Amino acid sequence: MPVEEHWISVSDLQRRLAQKAIEEPGHRFGGLYDLLTWETVLNEAAKRLLANKGSRTPGLDRLDRRGLMENRDRHQARLLKQLQEGSFQPNPVKRIYIPKKNGKMRPLGIPTLYDRWVQMAIKLILEPIFESDFLDFSHGFRPQRSCHTAIAHAVRLTTIRKRKVYWVIEGDIEGFFDHVHHKKLMSLLRRRIRDKQLLDLIWRFLRAGLMEQGLFTRTKEGTPQGGVLSPLLANIYLSRFDAWFAERAMLGNGYARTRHRKAGHANLQMVRYADDFLVFSNGTKAETEAFKAEMKTWLADELKLTLSEEKTAITHYTDGVNFLGFTLKKTPSRRSGEEVVVNYPSTESVQRAIRHITDLTGRTDVFKSREDKIDALNRFLHGWGEYFRHSSASRTLSYVEYHTYLRVWKWLFEKEGTQHGWRRIKAKYEKDHTWQVGKHRLFRLKELKVEYPRLHKPCNPFLGTDPVPEPYVVDLYAAAWTGHHVYGEDWKPARDAAWRETEGKCAICGEPAEDVHHITAKVAGGGNVTANLVPLCHLHHQEAGRRNSAVSQQIASEAKPDSGELGARKRARPVRGEGL
16 A cells, blocks of 8 residues: 555545455455554554553553553554564463352453554454454444344344244353364454464464463463454354354245245244354244254354353243343234234343342442442443333333332431431432432433334445444443542542451441541541541441530540551551440
8 A cells, every 4th residue: 555545544444445345255355464553543543442441450561541641652652663573472361250140250351451452453454354244143242233233133033924933042152252263263364364464463362371360371262351352353253153054044045945944944043142142943843953953063063162051942932032131022912912022121130130239229338428329320220221221121110210219218228327217318318209319319210211222224334434433332230330429539449448447347336337437527628548537337427427526526536647657547546346
């Protein structure tokens, strides 16, 4: 490419790559590694990387988003030099474990920001090429597609009256992201890419290894954990499965499918989101089971993958199938009596939301402020409601809202103290059938409008002139946010440190603490430092709030400034167990 074209935008570059891929399906692209050294590509990759919340978490090199932003030019010049010289070497991924909803632990990888930066640049180049090859029934981790488009596609496939559906295979690939065969993946990449330097860089990312508790482990299979490039590589790997299914099910050949059905055989349809998929069959259960066995054998032989026996089931469509948190079910219409397909939040999704709200409003959490607690609940309710409102979810939204209302009522009762009474709590904080503390109002799920998702005619998003945003992935049950609207960003770490020093006990009576008290008030110049904070129970916190009370005098007399010496913070606290 001429030198003057180095200043084209990333969207123009992606559009050219997508047009070439569509016009010449068998073309193998070369010279792609040089695009990684373009400043426009690295700038766009850094912009998207820093917009991701995950960039706050550092990898093994301890570089996070703040450090990268403070010295952006120096880091980019260093990375550009490594790429131009070919000396860039991916680092091992830091492995941690997070709990899953079934009680097990899920491994999570955290690459360095440099590795994520380069992976994002590679993704910007490869995605418009392979997006042209992906089939329409694949919806996972693709631009302008989501869980809702997958649900809409499944409903559309099974709503047509002439297209009968009886049995459904709920497919799930066991440990998919950890069992991608590296050599098979590279062979699939070579079908479109002939740039050996870029392929070698991707191979080094696959073989970078893991660092867990100071021990290095080589990665012989699987995509880079936590990597920006991993979802695209996963789609490239499973595109081979999509192509096999399309050929096996004779998709796109209506005449052959009609003859096949008239001969008494089942016709099949599929909707896939990453490693979760549904296969719809209009044949008998025995024929559906035979296809499941055939599919299981093909995945094991061709892609070295295993269908999960625990999660892969064959269900009649009238019994309902669970997919991406929703339940899809064929049932008679209440109005006309004809068979229709409905989708609504699954029982498991509702139960999990109830458990999450219950955990957020537990008794051990009452030392947090009322405003922050409402904001934390609103954060979850907004995300959960926006996700499930695209279904028949009116009753479900009302049920979850009522449960939240009761839990917040109980939490405020524990926060205020039993002497205030239930009715006084309601009179003080309830407004318009919800709870409000100052300007902080608990969000009502009933205010959301129920809208059913629509499946628009799919087209390649990279053929337009506008930049294509990153696919949006929903995380409904992220870690609970505690907020810092009331006292500032330094409030939470100082509060938690003070809580740990007294082991969650009241510094006066030794009972379980439920509040954290400022020894010197904020308005009087007291800061959010551990030496100025003391955990107290409800009773003693209320007493400490009175200027001339015995508790406030005792705390003020025994509190000493933090000198910085070892143990100074502990000496600055009231002695646990002392009476009034």
